[in-house]
Amino acid sequence: MRLSALLDTMPARDADSVVTGLAIDHRKVAPGTIFGAFVGERFNGEDFIPAAVGAGAIAVVARPEAKVAGAVHVADANPRRAFARIAARFFPRFPATCVAVTGTNGKTSTVEMTRQLWRMAGFHAASIGTLGITTSNDSASTGLTTPDIVTFLTNMAGLAAEGVTHAAFEASSHGLDQYRTEGLPVKAAAFTNLSHDHLDYHGDMDAYMAAKMRLFREVVDADGTAVIWSDDPWSPAAEHEARERGLRIMTVGAHGEDLRLIAREPTQLGQSLTIAAGPLTRKVTLPLIGAYQAANALVAAGLVIATGGDSAQTLGNLARLQPVRGRLERAAITRAGAPVYIDYAHTPDAIEAALDALRPHASGRLILVFGAGGDRDQAKRPEMGRVAAAKADVAIITDDNPRGEDPAAIRDAIAVGAPDARVIGDRRAAIAAAIAEARADDIVCIAGKGHEQGQIVGAGDAMRVIPFDDVTVAREVAA
Numbered sequence: 001m002r003l004s005a006l007l008d009t010m011p012a013r014d015a016d017s018v019v020t021g022l023a024i025d026h027r028k029v030a031p032g033t034i035f036g037a038f039v040g041e042r043f044n045g046e047d048f049i050p051a052a053v054g055a056g057a058i059a060v061v062a063r064p065e066a067k068v069a070g071a072v073h074v075a076d077a078n079p080r081r082a083f084a085r086i087a088a089r090f091f092p093r094f095p096a097t098c099v100a101v102t103g104t105n106g107k108t109s110t111v112e113m114t115r116q117l118w119r120m121a122g123f124h125a126a127s128i129g130t131l132g133i134t135t136s137n138d139s140a141s142t143g144l145t146t147p148d149i150v151t152f153l154t155n156m157a158g159l160a161a162e163g164v165t166h167a168a169f170e171a172s173s174h175g176l177d178q179y180r181t182e183g184l185p186v187k188a189a190a191f192t193n194l195s196h197d198h199l200d201y202h203g204d205m206d207a208y209m210a211a212k213m214r215l216f217r218e219v220v221d222a223d224g225t226a227v228i229w230s231d232d233p234w235s236p237a238a239e240h241e242a243r244e245r246g247l248r249i250m251t252v253g254a255h256g257e258d259l260r261l262i263a264r265e266p267t268q269l270g271q272s273l274t275i276a277a278g279p280l281t282r283k284v285t286l287p288l289i290g291a292y293q294a295a296n297a298l299v300a301a302g303l304v305i306a307t308g309g310d311s312a313q314t315l316g317n318l319a320r321l322q323p324v325r326g327r328l329e330r331a332a333i334t335r336a337g338a339p340v341y342i343d344y345a346h347t348p349d350a351i352e353a354a355l356d357a358l359r360p361h362a363s364g365r366l367i368l369v370f371g372a373g374g375d376r377d378q379a380k381r382p383e384m385g386r387v388a389a390a391k392a393d394v395a396i397i398t399d400d401n402p403r404g405e406d407p408a409a410i411r412d413a414i415a416v417g418a419p420d421a422r423v424i425g426d427r428r429a430a431i432a433a434a435i436a437e438a439r440a441d442d443i444v445c446i447a448g449k450g451h452e453q454g455q456i457v458g459a460g461d462a463m464r465v466i467p468f469d470d471v472t473v474a475r476e477v478a479a
């Protein structure tokens with residue numbers, strides 16, 4: 001592709017230069033690359049411009065004040081956005097129907113359920129997010145929830161080339177703030193909820209919400225649909241944003257206008273949902289437990305219906321949803337007979353949602369093992385402790401990806417909110433203690449890591465990922 005096909009203005013002599021690719025990391029620059037130089041948290045990408053040009057970059061997207069010699073300077077006060085727009089021209093292929101999900105909790109579950117519902121309707125569908133890229137044949141891990149813009153668009157082009165026509169992706173607040181998911185038409189976008197997380201990055205809840213709402217303000221198509229979970233304290237604010245943009249609005253939940261959850265009753269293996277969709281009222285048995293999973297399933301149904309799915313068929317298909325990895329996944333039964341669940345709860349609100357989901361199924365006690373990640377929001381730690389102390393009968397604080405921090409200091413910060421909790425740093429020992437403690441009528445919940453396959457310790461060059469899988473460890477210890 002020629003540079004002139006990607007840039008609006010450039011010196012005439014550069015117009016015919018051939019663009020071979022795009023990169024935001026100077027180490028990935030090859031001859032013919034367009035390099036995006038961004039000011040980040042750890043580095044200033046502008047410092048790498050000479051190295052990028054040396055490696056063959058033919059254009060650099062950077063702030064007007066950046067120094068660029070030997071390549072076209074695409075100057076923009078918001079270089080991440082400018083780069084995303086150029087990248088979208090370079091990768092013009094994508095699945096015809098793309099939808100996005102944002103919110104503090106429930107993104108992964110919702111995109112994965114959306115993929116399953118599309119699949120049941122006969123489409124070749126994919127989901128992209130924390131679990132990586134999932135299609136009905138394959139799954140591949142990508143590292144971050146929302147990868148960088150080049151990876152994101154490359155993946156979308158790859159899916160389209162494989163024949164995927166429907167894709168649901170997670171839009172994390174970091175991803176939205178850093179323009180990591182732009183450039184393809186997004187027919188519908190969902191908001192699940194907002195609660196305490198990532199305030200280290202965003203500062204306060206209003207700024208966090210504003211980052212998420214870029215999805216409605218800028219990313220979703222102007223004639224697209226906003227699917228909004230109606231029962232969250234932040235739902236009215238989300239609805240206001242969608243209205244301001246002139247989007248079609250679909251509200252879902254007990255207070256929802258479009259998919260109204262009229263009743264929810266636990267059954268032995270799941271729950272029975274009564275849902276009104278316009279004139280149609282349907283009762284379906286969802287084979288998953290907990291209010292939070294019902295919420296995510298309904299938002300997923302909303303996205304499918306918003307993009308042309310038949311209401312009756314989509315709601316009926318909820319009965320065939322498969323569990324999402326690491327989200328209230330039953331991993332083992334202890335020798336005493338207690339079920340052990342693995343859940344990805346790593347925020348105060350998620351711990352509450354997971355324990356609320358399990359409570360109706362425990363005639364005895366709820367025993368919780370949990371921790372908080374290092375180099376992440378510190379303010380959520382005592383809050384996680386408080387909700388654990390309030391909602392679990394036995395709480396055990398352990399390590400969950402300490403990264404560059406002292407694990408003992410993280411545990412102490414959690415214990416401020418849960419002074420009676422036991423503290424066992426070694427995660428395997430903590431899981432073993434919970435399993436040893438459980439009697440037949442108790443339930444053990446191991447929170448925070450879900451599908452993760454490792455314990456991240458150290459930072460920078462000293463960073464190591466020690467293999468660790470809660471499901472495997474729970475099975476080994478329970479055996």
Ligand SMILES: CC(=O)N[C@H]1[C@@H](OP(=O)(O)OP(=O)(O)OC[C@H]2O[C@@H](n3ccc(=O)[nH]c3=O)[C@H](O)[C@@H]2O)O[C@H](CO)[C@@H](O)[C@@H]1O[C@H](C)C(=O)N[C@@H](C)C(=O)N[C@H](CCC(=O)O)C(=O)O
Nearest residue numbers: 024025026038040041042043045048144145146148172174
């Ligand atoms: C805080 C954050 O989001 N950081 C991400 C962000 O970093 P940054 O823009 O601050 O970049 P930086 O490392 O300071 O470097 C600045 C620029 O210089 C470039 N660079 C840097 C070094 C070098 O040698 N050469 C070079 O060119 C970098 O590519 C970058 O463009 O962009 C980097 C490149 O894509 C990411 O690796 C990095 O993710 C870090 C590792 C991270 O931990 N991110 C987490 C918090 C995150 O994004 N999480 C969300 C999930 C949230 C949720 O779902 O709850 C996610 O979407 O995964």
Ligand SMILES: Nc1ncnc2c1ncn2[C@@H]1O[C@H](COP(=O)(O)OP(=O)(O)OP(=O)(O)O)[C@@H](O)[C@H]1O
Nearest residue numbers: 104105106107108109292295343344345350353354
């Ligand atoms: N709708 C919801 N309401 C409240 N809590 C939820 C909801 N959905 C999920 N959770 C909780 O959050 C955890 C993570 O769920 P999920 O992975 O779907 O969210 P996510 O938004 O993708 O998270 P991340 O920010 O890590 O990407 C679940 O294991 C559960 O404890």
Ligand SMILES: N[C@H](CCC[C@H](N)C(=O)O)C(=O)O
Nearest residue numbers: 346372373376400401448449
């Ligand atoms: N997407 C989340 C994942 C957290 C998972 C938990 N195990 C942790 O490390 O805190 C984050 O980056 O904050």
Ligand SMILES: [Mg+2]
Nearest residue numbers: 107108130145
């Ligand atoms: Mg996720």
